[in-house]
Structures are given as structure tokens and as C-alpha cells.
Amino acid sequence: MSSEVRFTDFKSDKQPTWCPGCGDFGTMNGMMKALANTGNHPDETFIVAGIGCSGKIGTYMHSYALHGVHGRALPVGTGVKLANPDLEVMVAGGDGDGYSIGAGHFVHAVRRNVDMTYVVMDNRIYGLTKGQFSPTSREDFETSTSPDGTMMAPVNPLALALAAGATFIAQSFSSDALRHAEIIEEAIEHDGFGFVNVYSPCVTFNDVDTYDYFRDSLVDLQEEGHDPTDDDAAKEIILDADREYQGVIYQDEDSVPYSERHGLDENMANVPDGAPDGAMDLVREFY
Amino acid sequence: MPDDFNWAIGGEAGDGIDSTGKIFAQALSRAGRHVYTSKDFASRIRGGYTAYKIRTSTERIESVVDRLDVLIALTQRTVDENLEELHDGSVIIYDGERTEMEDFEAPEGTTGLDVPLTRLAKEAGGEIMRNVVALGAACEVTTFPIEHLDSSLEKRFGGKGESIVENNRTAARLGRDYVREEYSDDFGYDLDTTEEDYVLLNGDEAIGMGAIAAGCTFYAGYPITPATDVMTYLTGRIDRFGGHVIQAEDELSAINMALGAARAGARSMTATSGPGIDLMTETFGLVATSETPLVIVDVMRSGPSTGMPTKQEQGDLNMLLYGGHGEVPRFVVAPTTVAECFHKTVEAFNLAEKYQTPVFLVADLSLAVTEQTVSPDEFDMDAIEIDRGKVVNESGIDEWLDEEGRFTPHANTDDGVSPRALPGTIGGAHMSTGLEHDELGRRTESTEVRIEQVEKRQRKVESAEREEDWTPREFGDPEADTLVISWGSTEGPAREAMEFLDEDVRFISVPYVFPRPDLSEAIDDAENVIVVECNATGQFADLIEHDALVRVDRINKYDGVRFKADELAAEIRETLRPATGSSTEVTAE
Incomplete structure (x- = not known):
């Protein structure tokens, strides 16, 4: 079946309402291509979407999906994947969803290393609420709620992931369609939590972190010959505040995903018709 | 009640009070006696006082009483904390060789038995068995075999090796023999055994x-x-x-993980207490x-x-009924006894999946740690x-x-319940969302679709009202003039009251x-209606008044301690015959 799947099979017939030129179009196309290229099927794929412009992605893609509560997409994805390890689980959200309201979940999802992919559409702005600063906005970024700049250092999501013990850290640019899809593909194939921060520009409310800005400043790590298994090199890249990088920055080749550590390989959707065999032993324990 | 015996062990937190109490409770249970336990965690006096209390009888018991x-007593404080419960004839076992108990004098009318617990424990092989020496002494006092x-010791320590059990x-x-030799008195207690299995x-x-019996395989929670x-x-x-438990x-996160697992098709549950329900x-x-089937437990x-974390209350009812913005169709089920905690959990899973709704299972501290x-026979797995x-x-x-x-x-659909395709089902791919949506699960702001979906979800509740058995539990005399109503855990003390x-009283437990x-x-038929619950405002009484369009009397308790049968009986009596000038609303100490 998988050989017949084309990336358009992951597209729903609902037309996106994103602004023309929004980075999320490219981000989504890459996700669909990567899912198809890695042999997944819409009926065996589960997309969890957060809240915000990015959260609409579940509607525009075709698969099993849940569009949940703001910031809680990762816990939902965790539950889905542990309950049915056969499903391909992809969680998608924005920088507000992942690094602000859901920051606590991000850290712990990284630690757990559940075998799923986390795509963050990072536009460094709150778009759906019409332009307030986000956790990744620059310190001097002026918005309706930061007239003099945020006066705070932006969150470095890659460093956050690194500090939490991530086994796969990558970054891509939604406009570089080929590389973006390749990077998502590598995240899908990673045994564990595949984290990709995607630069996904907001053309309406962010006139600083634009397509031109990323095009001019991005360094492609593949071209640089970066070795993602080199811890020290990865740390240097992640902590380098002067440049923007694209590529797989860090990968632990010995990563053992949560399900494997806990011996979870059954589909929990299979529920017996009555109490499970051996349930009476539970009563005997209380004698 | 004949053969009603009340026992306790108390000391500092860390003295092994809980496990010692549990060992004695297990011994009584294995001897075919009914056991009902309670725990004192914190105290009226500040400090680390903790006690494990056991009420036991050869007859059914469902509550605690004010009697010891x-x-x-491992500490002086243990005695001070329980002065009101002690009576003429009470026996206090203590260790006079323990520094702080050197000058101990048993309260008037009680008998103090000075037993060198620590010394005898060392003789048996280690100081750590001090409490077990005391249990042996208690066996002698109560002529309990x-x-x-x-x-019970075998069960508790069997895993640690035969020599530990033997010690x-x-x-x-040693504890038993010491009391036998030093105090030859008959203390007037005689704990009979029976052939019953418990x-x-x-x-x-x-x-x-109950969750495992119901096929639950996913639990996410936060301690x-x-x-x-x-x-x-x-x-x-x-x-x-x-199955799997994830912390x-x-x-x-816990409820969203549980939701995710339920979307994937697992029977899924989370449990928490009030502060967790808030989140x-x-x-x-x-x-x-x-429309995800999910069982959410509130103990x-x-x-x-933060309130009083180790104290009893039935105060979350309104939150469970009305919590959340907008209008959220849901079920709220409140088990009334420990056995019912099992049955209602199984029922909660079936309700959740049949009607694809959240089901709140609401228990409380008095059920949870008792x-x-x-x-x-109550746990017949074949009947699940x-x-x-x-x-x-x-x-x-x-x-x-x-x-x-x-x-x-x-x-x-006609009954409001839609088909459910579990992920992996070919041809069933779909999205679900917290946004208002159409039949496909896609966002809509169409007024017609909005009305259709609101009514569809509401219809599930109406279908359940029609299809399911919501009969309450009833006790006492159905013809009595006085009707007592309670919900959840208050059944035990009310039934015994x-x-x-x-x-004569007609008692309906909901x-x-x-x-x-x-x-x-039932309310129309009764002359006096009293709603009993462990909260200050009478949240359930409000519902009953709303349903029946009448005023009822209320007995509310909100001091953090569960109802005691004798105390509740006194309050019901007073409610029925109020003293001049007193309110019908009685608040227990």
C-alpha cells in the first residue's frame, strides 16, 4: 500500500486560510512529502495540532488528527503513540504553542524520547492574534504588546532541547522546499523524538524575520560538512547566536525510544470482551 | 453494636505507623472480621503526629466512631490527641523505657500497659520490630489468636526471606508473653474470629x-x-x-496524554484531586x-x-458539574463504598465509550485511604x-x-452518538477538534451546523438518561416519614447512623x-427531608431542591473529618427535633 501513497494523499480538500505567502504552506508541503517518502499512509498517521495559525494544519492535511488545546499538543501525541505504536505520529505547532504556553511539555517530551516527530513553525510572532511578540522574538522587536522591544532574550529552542537531553535536533526553512522535506524525513526516521524547528515566516506581522532575512543568513550544515553525531560541534552551532543554521544539528545514533525502554509494542485499542485473563489474581492479592 | 472494637497505633511520621496498622488490619481480616480503617495524618496539635485506626466487628461496619x-501510643502526643476517644476500660500500650514516655501516666479510668517494646524487639533480632512487639501485646489484651x-506478617515480610518472618x-x-506474665488481668476484650472470607x-x-477489569490500558497522572x-x-x-502508567x-499534560491514548482507541484514565481538576x-x-471517551477520577x-490536603471533603461537586467554559456534556458518577469504587469505575468506562463523553468518577479521601x-464475591470478574x-x-x-x-x-444521529473509527482503520481518517465543527470534524461557524452539533451532543445525555439505569441505592424503611439523602461516600456513616x-428512616444514597x-x-412522600454531605454550602442539597422544587434540611460537615455514625445520628435527631432557637443547619465539631 505504501508504495502507492503520493504526498497529495495527505492533503485534504479544504483550502488553507493562511495569508498568501505564509511560511506554513511550505512547512506543510514538506511534512506531506516527508510522510509519503517514508512510506506512511494517511489512515495510519496521526497529526496533533496546537493552537494558532500553525494549528490549522490538521484541517488542511488528510490523516487521523486532533486539533487540541493551546500548548498541549505534545502530551496528546505522547498518548497516541504509546497507545498505538503502529501509528506514525507527527505533532505540529507554533513557537507560542511550543515554547511559551507549552514550554513545560516541550522539555519533558524531549526527555521522554517518544518516537514521534515535532515540527515547530517558528515565525517569531503571534500571527493569529494579529501581531504580539512570541517567545522567539528578538529583544528589540517592536509589536503591539512590546512597543519598545520585548526587552528579553529570545528562547533558544535548540538549546532548550539540548539541555533536556534531545536525541534529534534539527532546523529547516520552509521556503527551501527540498532541504526542508529532507530534514523532516530524517526526523521521522529517527528512533525517538525528532525535533525540527522550522523557520516559517509570517509575511503579515513580522517584517524583520523575513524570507529575505533567512535566505541571506542561513548556513546549510550539509554543505558545511557538519557531522550531527559530533556533540561538541552541535553544541557550538546551537549556542551560536550570530548565525542561522539549517540541517540536522544533532543526532544520537544510540537513541532508544520510550516505547522500547518500556516494552510497549501492542496496540492498546484491542480491548477484551470482558475482564482480562488473570484479573482474579488482583482480588487474591488483597487477602 | 456488639463486638464493636476500636484500635489504633499512633506516633511520629516515620515510625512505621501505616504499615503496622495495615498488618493488624490484615490479621483481623484474615480472622474473618470486618475492618474499617482511618488515618489521622496531621493534627489539632502541630507536629508530625500520625495514627492508623481500626474499627472491627464481626458485623458489617461502614464508618468510624468516637471511641478507642x-x-x-509511641508518643505522649498520641495519647493527648485521642483523650476524647478514650474511655473507662481503654487500654494504652506504651514503652516506659522510651525517654519521652518515662513519666507517662495513663489518663484516669484507662489502663496503661508499660511494655519494653524496643528492648524486646532487640531481643527478637532488631529494634525495627518494635511495633510488631506492640501488636503481639495487643493480641494478648484482646485474646486475639x-x-x-x-x-499477616508472612504476607508483609514473606518477600524478605523466612528469617525475617521468623524474627x-x-x-x-515476646510482646504477647510480656503482657501475659506482667499483667494477668482480663481486659474485657475478646475478638472473635469467623469463617468468613474477606x-x-x-x-x-x-x-x-476496576480500571484493569474494565480493560483500561493507559493511565496518565501526576502525584x-x-x-x-x-x-x-x-x-x-x-x-x-x-497497559502502561505514565507520570x-x-x-x-496528564489529561491530554490520556485524551491522546483514548483517541488512539485505548481505554484511558487519569486520576487527581481538586487542585489537579482545576488544571x-x-x-x-x-x-x-x-467526543472522546475518557474517565477522569477526582479523589x-x-x-x-491547597486547603487541607489530608482531610476529607465533598466540595468539588459544582466544579465537576459545571467546570469549563461553555457548556460541556458530561457524566458525574460518585461511588458510595469501597466495593462500589470498583463497580462504578467499570461502569464509567462503558458510559464513556457508549456516549463518547468525559465521565467524572468522584470519590474522596474517606473512601480513598480507608x-x-x-x-x-463483590469482585466477580466473570460478570464484567x-x-x-x-x-x-x-x-x-x-x-x-x-x-x-x-x-x-x-x-x-438520532441518539446523538456518532460512529467512532479508531486510527489505523482504513478509510476512517478524520480530524477532531475543539473548534465547533461539522459532521466531518471541520471547523464551522455556520449557525445551522452549530445548532445541530450542540443538540447532537446534548442528545447523547438525553439518550443516556433514557437508556441507562440511574437507580439510587436505598436503605431503611420506604414508608418512613423521614427521608435522608446523601451522595458518594457519606452512604457508610449515614447507613450506620x-x-x-x-x-424509622428512609435512606437514599445517590x-x-x-x-x-x-x-x-420520595421527597413528596416524606415529611422531613435531610440532605447530608461533607461540605459547607450543600452543593448536592441545592441540586435536590432544584429538582424537586422544595426546601430541604441540610446537615453539612466541613471540619475535614468524615462523618462518624454516632455523631451523625445525633445530628439527624436534632434536625428532626430542633432545640428552641437553634437552626436546622447543624455543623459538626
Whole structure:
């Protein structure tokens, strides 16, 4: 079946309402291509979407999906994947969803290393609420709620992931369609939590972190010959505040995903018709 | 009540009070006696005082009483804390060689037995067995056959090797023999044994066992008193049945993990207490609008805010009924006894899956941490029925496709319940969302679709009201003029309070808060209606008044301590015959 799947099979017939030129179009196309290229099927794929412009992605893609509560997409994805390890689980959200309201979940999802992919559409702005600063906005970024700049250092999501013990850290640019899809593909194939921060520009409310800005400043790590298994090199890249990088920055080749550590390989959707065999032993324990 | 015996061991937190109490409770249970336990955690006096109390009888008991017959006091404070419960004839076992007990004098009328617990324990092989020496002494005082204690010690220490078990047996005998030799008195206590078979468990454990019996394989939770035991019970056990327990980073995550697992098709549950429910409230609406079957357990404790974490209250009812913005269709089920914690958990899973809604299972501290004897016949695993509702497989999908061949997870059906395709089902791919949506699960702001979906979700509740059995539990005299109504855990003390009353009482215990049985007729038939609950404002009484359009009398208790049968009987009496000038609303000490 998988050989017949084309990336358009992951597209729903609902037309996106994103602004023309929004980075999320490219981000989504890459996700669909990567899912198809890695042999997944819409009926065996589960997309969890957060809240915000990015959260609409579940509607525009075709698969099993849940569009949940703001910031809680990762816990939902965790539950889905542990309950049915056969499903391909992809969680998608924005920088507000992942690094602000859901920051606590991000850290712990990284630690757990559940075998799923986390795509963050990072536009460094709150778009759906019409332009307030986000956790990744620059310190001097002026918005309706930061007239003099945020006066705070932006969150470095890659460093956050690194500090939490991530086994796969990558970054891509939604406009570089080929590389973006390749990077998502590598995240899908990673045994564990595949984290990709995607630069996904907001053309309406962010006139600083634009397509031109990323095009001019991005360094492609593949071209640089970066070795993602080199811890020290990865740390240097992640902590380098002067440049923007694209590529797989860090990968632990010995990563053992949560399900494997806990011996979870059954589909929990299979529920017996009555109490499970051996349930009476539970009563005997209380004698 | 004949053969009603009350025992306690108390000391500092860290003295092994809980495990010692549990060993004695188990011994009594194995001797065929009913056991009802309670725990004093904190105190009226500040400090680390803790006590494990056991009420035991050869007859059924469902509550605690204000009485203590034998007390093992490891500290002076233990005695001070229980002065009101002690009476003429009470026996206090203490260790006069312990520094702080050197000058101990038993309160007037009680008998103090000075037993060198630590010295005898060392003789048996280690100081750590001090409490077991005291248990041996208690056996002698109550003429309770020590063999039952042996059997309990075997259960507790069997895993640590035969020599440990043997040392403990020796320690118990040293305690027994010391009392026998030094105090030859008859203390007037005689604990009979029976041939009855009982198991001993608490409400949290019963909920956990009920979940496994119901086929639950996924539990996500965050530790919180007094719900933690549900999680610790399931950990290691649910795995044997192909399940998994995950400790989330907070309750926001726990309920969303549980929701995710339920979307994937697992029977899924989370449990918490009030403060955790506050956080989880965020997700109630999503569970309801995405039509996800989920069991959410609230083991209530005293609120608001951090309140009194180790104290009893039935204060979360309004939050469970109304919590969450917008209107959230849901069920609220309140088990009334430890055994019912098991049955109602199974029922909650079936309700959740049949109607694809959140189901709140609301217990409280008095059920959760009370070890109680139950006949093992109550837990008949062969009688468990699983109803997964309208799950459709690949061959059934076709029936639920729209004209363009798309699956309709929120199809507008007569009973309000839509087909459910579990992920992996070919042809069933669909999205669900917290946004208002059409039959396909896609966002809509169309007024017609909005009305259709609101009514469809509401219709599920109406269908359940019609299809399911919401009959309350009834006790006493159905013809009596006085009707007492309670919900949840208050059944035990209320049922037993009836035995203390001279007047006939009809007692209705309600395990279903929403939907709930219509009690209007019973209320019309009665001259006096009293609603009893552990909260200050009478949240359930408000519902009853609303349903029946009458005013009822209320007995409310909000001091953090569960109702005691004798105390409640006195309050019912006073409510029926109020002293001049007193209010009908009586608040217990």
C-alpha cells in the first residue's frame, strides 16, 4: 500500500486560510512529502495540532488528527503513540504553542524520547492574534504588546532541547522546499523524538524575520560538512547566536525510544470482551 | 453494636505507623472480621503526629466512631490527641523505657500497659520490630489468636526471606508473653474470629482494580494526595495486562496524554484531586467536543486552594458539574463504598465509550485511604461486561461516509452518538477538534451546523438518561416519614447512623450525580427531608431542591473529618427535633 501513497494523499480538500505567502504552506508541503517518502499512509498517521495559525494544519492535511488545546499538543501525541505504536505520529505547532504556553511539555517530551516527530513553525510572532511578540522574538522587536522591544532574550529552542537531553535536533526553512522535506524525513526516521524547528515566516506581522532575512543568513550544515553525531560541534552551532543554521544539528545514533525502554509494542485499542485473563489474581492479592 | 472494637497505633511520621496498622488490619481480616480503617495524618496539635485506626466487628461496619478501646501510643502526643476517644476500660500500650514516655501516666479510668517494646524487639533480632512487639501485646489484651497475626506478617515480610518472618513472629510472641506474665488481668476484650472470607483494600485500589477489569490500558497522572494510590496501584500491575502508567509533568499534560491514548482507541484514565481538576478543567471541553471517551477520577480533599490536603471533603461537586467554559456534556458518577469504587469505575468506562463523553468518577479521601474488608464475591470478574459503543471497523466504514466518500466522525444521529473509527482503520481518517465543527470534524461557524452539533451532543445525555439505569441505592424503611439523602461516600456513616436512631428512616444514597435519579416522589412522600454531605454550602442539597422544587434540611460537615455514625445520628435527631432557637443547619465539631 505504501508504495502507492503520493504526498497529495495527505492533503485534504479544504483550502488553507493562511495569508498568501505564509511560511506554513511550505512547512506543510514538506511534512506531506516527508510522510509519503517514508512510506506512511494517511489512515495510519496521526497529526496533533496546537493552537494558532500553525494549528490549522490538521484541517488542511488528510490523516487521523486532533486539533487540541493551546500548548498541549505534545502530551496528546505522547498518548497516541504509546497507545498505538503502529501509528506514525507527527505533532505540529507554533513557537507560542511550543515554547511559551507549552514550554513545560516541550522539555519533558524531549526527555521522554517518544518516537514521534515535532515540527515547530517558528515565525517569531503571534500571527493569529494579529501581531504580539512570541517567545522567539528578538529583544528589540517592536509589536503591539512590546512597543519598545520585548526587552528579553529570545528562547533558544535548540538549546532548550539540548539541555533536556534531545536525541534529534534539527532546523529547516520552509521556503527551501527540498532541504526542508529532507530534514523532516530524517526526523521521522529517527528512533525517538525528532525535533525540527522550522523557520516559517509570517509575511503579515513580522517584517524583520523575513524570507529575505533567512535566505541571506542561513548556513546549510550539509554543505558545511557538519557531522550531527559530533556533540561538541552541535553544541557550538546551537549556542551560536550570530548565525542561522539549517540541517540536522544533532543526532544520537544510540537513541532508544520510550516505547522500547518500556516494552510497549501492542496496540492498546484491542480491548477484551470482558475482564482480562488473570484479573482474579488482583482480588487474591488483597487477602 | 456488639463486638464493636476500636484500635489504633499512633506516633511520629516515620515510625512505621501505616504499615503496622495495615498488618493488624490484615490479621483481623484474615480472622474473618470486618475492618474499617482511618488515618489521622496531621493534627489539632502541630507536629508530625500520625495514627492508623481500626474499627472491627464481626458485623458489617461502614464508618468510624468516637471511641478507642486499645491504643498503642509511641508518643505522649498520641495519647493527648485521642483523650476524647478514650474511655473507662481503654487500654494504652506504651514503652516506659522510651525517654519521652518515662513519666507517662495513663489518663484516669484507662489502663496503661508499660511494655519494653524496643528492648524486646532487640531481643527478637532488631529494634525495627518494635511495633510488631506492640501488636503481639495487643493480641494478648484482646485474646486475639496470634496465628492470624503470623499469617499477616508472612504476607508483609514473606518477600524478605523466612528469617525475617521468623524474627517478626518471635517479636510478636515476646510482646504477647510480656503482657501475659506482667499483667494477668482480663481486659474485657475478646475478638472473635469467623469463617468468613474477606479481602482488605482501599477505594483508590478498588478504582485501580476496576480500571484493569474494565480493560483500561493507559493511565496518565501526576502525584497528588489522596489520589496517588490509584497511580501506585496501577504501576507494575497494569503492565501485566498490556497497559502502561505514565507520570506526566503536570495535570495539564496528564489529561491530554490520556485524551491522546483514548483517541488512539485505548481505554484511558487519569486520576487527581481538586487542585489537579482545576488544571484539567482546561481540557474538559475538548474531550467533550472531540467526543472522546475518557474517565477522569477526582479523589476529593478539603479545599479551596491547597486547603487541607489530608482531610476529607465533598466540595468539588459544582466544579465537576459545571467546570469549563461553555457548556460541556458530561457524566458525574460518585461511588458510595469501597466495593462500589470498583463497580462504578467499570461502569464509567462503558458510559464513556457508549456516549463518547468525559465521565467524572468522584470519590474522596474517606473512601480513598480507608482500608475496608469486602467479600471477594463483590469482585466477580466473570460478570464484567465491556461495551465499546459505536466503534466501526473497515467493513462498517462505508455506512458512515458522506456523498464525497469522507468519514463522518460527528454524524448527526438520532441518539446523538456518532460512529467512532479508531486510527489505523482504513478509510476512517478524520480530524477532531475543539473548534465547533461539522459532521466531518471541520471547523464551522455556520449557525445551522452549530445548532445541530450542540443538540447532537446534548442528545447523547438525553439518550443516556433514557437508556441507562440511574437507580439510587436505598436503605431503611420506604414508608418512613423521614427521608435522608446523601451522595458518594457519606452512604457508610449515614447507613450506620440509622442503627443508632430510634425513629424509622428512609435512606437514599445517590451514586449518580449527573444524570441523577428523580427523587421528587420520595421527597413528596416524606415529611422531613435531610440532605447530608461533607461540605459547607450543600452543593448536592441545592441540586435536590432544584429538582424537586422544595426546601430541604441540610446537615453539612466541613471540619475535614468524615462523618462518624454516632455523631451523625445525633445530628439527624436534632434536625428532626430542633432545640428552641437553634437552626436546622447543624455543623459538626
